[in-house]
Amino acid sequence: MRAINRLNVLDTIRRHGPIARVEISQRTELSTTTVSAITASLLDDGLILPRHEGDIRNEAARGRPRVMLELNPDAARVVGAKIAASRLVFVVTDFRGDVLSKLTLPIRIDRQPIAVAADLVEDGVRRCVLDAGLSLEDVDTVCLGLPGVIEHRTGYVRSSPVFRDANVDFAAEMTARLATPTIVESDAHAITLAHHWFGKARDLEDMVLISLEQTIGLGVLHGNQLFRGAGGLSHNLGDLVLGMGQQGRLVRLSSQAGESAILGEKQADGRFAEAIRLGRGMNHASALIKAEDNVLIGAAVRAGEAVGLTIANIVTLFAPPRVILVGSSLALGEPFLESLRNAYALAVPPSLNGVTELVFDDSTDDFWAQGAAAVALHELYESPWSTTGPAL
Amino acid sequence: MRAINRLNVLDTIRRHGPIARVEISQRTELSTTTVSAITASLLDDGLILPRHEGDIRNEAARGRPRVMLELNPDAARVVGAKIAASRLVFVVTDFRGDVLSKLTLPIRIDRQPIAVAADLVEDGVRRCVLDAGLSLEDVDTVCLGLPGVIEHRTGYVRSSPVFRDANVDFAAEMTARLATPTIVESDAHAITLAHHWFGKARDLEDMVLISLEQTIGLGVLHGNQLFRGAGGLSHNLGDLVLGMGQQGRLVRLSSQAGESAILGEKQADGRFAEAIRLGRGMNHASALIKAEDNVLIGAAVRAGEAVGLTIANIVTLFAPPRVILVGSSLALGEPFLESLRNAYALAVPPSLNGVTELVFDDSTDDFWAQGAAAVALHELYESPWSTTGPAL
């Protein structure tokens, strides 16, 4: 019971920057008395800090000035990571989610056996922690975001394009290696939380995000919470069926709009093939499109159309106020985006006209990793500080 | 706080038939003391009744026998209704959801202005209540289930095939007419709750239901709760896009699998046209299919394929343990079902193989109406009995 209110207050402090107790009381609809008690306990546990400076109400600040409260950055440290086929990106953040250090390793891991991949990830985490001037013991939780179908509760990776093997208990593996609690989460969910906490969905409690990368992922925010499929499975949009093609063959979204589908259209020659192998295929493709390469433009237009239709279908199902699009495929530029927008406008049902806003976001990989860190922090929030809290 | 536990206990009693306090305590994880207090209050309010007979633990029943508790049927009465284009179905149920009386009016209302439709619904409610030997004052809540896009919170009907007009505040209209609180809900949601409470999803807390009627609707149960789109909008699957057809025309699900799409394939002649007009098109179609009418069989096969693909897509998104299919289109029989099953099997992603079970249900219209009644009861559960309870 108290735990619920504590969480509520802590989350309010996280979301609304430095904030006074009175305002917390208004937002949480708890009495000032209760807020006072809870914040006292949070201060006692070192999770939040008072700031006597910034009382910037009205100009004429009569009465006793407010004491602003904010998260104590030093209350915890977490590591977030984005694991993609061609690169590993790590960040270490403090309790507020502010990035302390980042590290990008441009390494292909998708052809490696699982043990090698785990080795590389372990190295990355350790190095990034070191870069932040910390040791692994200072880190409370690690969260790894990777594409594919992931069971959040267990950290079980059903299938992922970055692993050669299927059905890997990656969370257990990494927890053992790092001797630190490690969460494995869908990268799409990570970036969704990133946008909810720091990005383009801070103002919303319902939202849908679609990630267009090597695979196509989905994140749904519903009532300020990540909507995880019934069994805690992540959503893999690439498997969606767009219709029947020739001879009763199914047309799946991944075959139209997956990274390999787009890049594969062009017979990869020399430098382009090299770029793809290094995981910079999309950037190269975008350059070729600017140079009016018709094959690639055609592929981009087809992909945009497929994605546009898919978004319309998802809007039909969820009717969210905003859909955020992220991922490397956005780099394809106008031919892709225009075709996407057109297909969407055509396909979204008239009855939902004006309900949903489309937003494109070209954040860097760091932001994904920061999202993974947010997942880790989110987990920390719910753990009982009173007993197993961080060093005070 | 207490309210939450009260609700929890009440719901446990509803779900697990006559049940002893000890068992409630186990299931809700509340102390026996607390359960005792809450049940005492529930007994006091007349919401539940003790039953001294049925203590059927083991044969050798040592110790003090359990006192079983169950819902008091007389604690409340509600009316549930299914409003379809060609018929109105009403049920009156008691607090347990048991049907006290039913009434089916085979009337077309979809060509009528809203005032006429409201008149007919009002008459039906009144007559059905009378049939149950009650008066409208004995009825606590009315819930009307109808197809289309409905805002649950407000009872606002954005668009529905049974109304000529769009954007009707039907809940307000009927509340005024009946002088009884009236809820308007998507019929798909109603039948979903019906299956959760009484039907083929009693054992599940996550589930997806697809209703194939004049329109195609969706109900999603998530954590024992109806998942209502972000804005409380109901889902209208008919607007889903299945792909591009000729000349950039969109192919929507409703154009493949809607009732009118299937029946319209056959040039309606004489008796068939008459049957359609009377809302018995599907039954007639099923007869024609049995007589090997190739045009209709073709339509049914196409429809089954479209629905199968759609289900696969929904399974891709939600990964539910069970999908229940309901609605008049099931009457099309094997050609439809087989094609549906085949398309589904083909399209469901291999990674989700075996996760989801497909169940067909051919319940009668009463069951839909009973679902609407369940929605009404659900609403009643959450209302503060202590202040505005039913007659004791």
Add this chain to the structure above:
DNA sequence: GTTATTTATTCCTCATTGCGGATTAATTCA
């Protein structure tokens, strides 16, 4: 027929919690 045993339920007590109202704190304005 009486007593021990077993199991379900209720009574009593206590700690926690959240709230309303009074009080104290810290500042501006006259």
Add this chain to the structure above:
DNA sequence: TGAATTAATCCGCAATGAGGAATAAATAAC
């Protein structure tokens, strides 16, 4: 310097849930 104003805390109350003792109601044993 004192009044006014706003923020935060202190005090006491009522509600609630849990633990343990006590009671109730049955069977089994003697």
